[in-house]
Amino acid sequence: MPGPAIGLWLFEPRRFADILADAVPWLETFCEPVEVQSGGDVDFWVRDGSALGLRAFDPADVGVFFLSEDEEIPAEDEDYSAFSRPPVQGLIVGAGCSGAVNHMLLGHLTLALTGRLDALVDFDGLLGGHRTGGGGRWLRHVGDVEFQEAWLQHPDFHLTK
Numbered sequence: 001m002p003g004p005a006i007g008l009w010l011f012e013p014r015r016f017a018d019i020l021a022d023a024v025p026w027l028e029t030f031c032e033p034v035e036v037q038s039g040g041d042v043d044f045w046v047r048d049g050s051a052l053g054l055r056a057f058d059p060a061d062v063g064v065f066f067l068s069e070d071e072e073i074p075a076e077d078e079d080y081s082a083f084s085r086p087p088v089q090g091l092i093v094g095a096g097c098s099g100a101v102n103h104m105l106l107g108h109l110t111l112a113l114t115g116r117l118d119a120l121v122d123f124d125g126l127l128g129g130h131r132t133g134g135g136g137r138w139l140r141h142v143g144d145v146e147f148q149e150a151w152l153q154h155p156d157f158h159l160t161k
Helices: 016-027 100-117 145-153 155-159
Strands: 005-010 031-036 042-046 065-070 089-095 120-122
Touching: 005 100, 016 031, 016 042, 016 065, 016 100, 065 100, 089 100, 100 120, 100 145, 145 155
Parallel strands: none
Antiparallel strands: 005 089, 005 120, 031 042, 042 065, 065 089
16 A cells, blocks of 8 residues: 655755765665665665654564655646745655654654755645545645654644654
């Protein structure tokens, strides 16, 4: 079963290769293996959560994670008027499978990458169990580092797993 994924919005254009040149050595300090795929995406397995400020976990419960470029950001059909400027580039960070430890790691990976890349987090929907009519997405939460830190401490985050 595929796991959760989250978007990052960048407001300064960067070549994806440059992003990877920064991210891959950092990932290699606590992930093994880190594999750059032929299409440019990166697959990695988190082995040490202490680099993300987390306590020990059983690596057997952890699946693969990935970092890829989101070709749909900026989207022509999105309304970015609430922002002082629209995003110019998007990334996707995701987990290959679901489960509590994978959700927790994805949240903390996203927090770290948001700070490293000066990005905003696109939650691609509403947090906290709110639903939109007809299964479509009408609203979404987008947050900065402080918002992501608060969300990781919120009781509803622990219910999303």
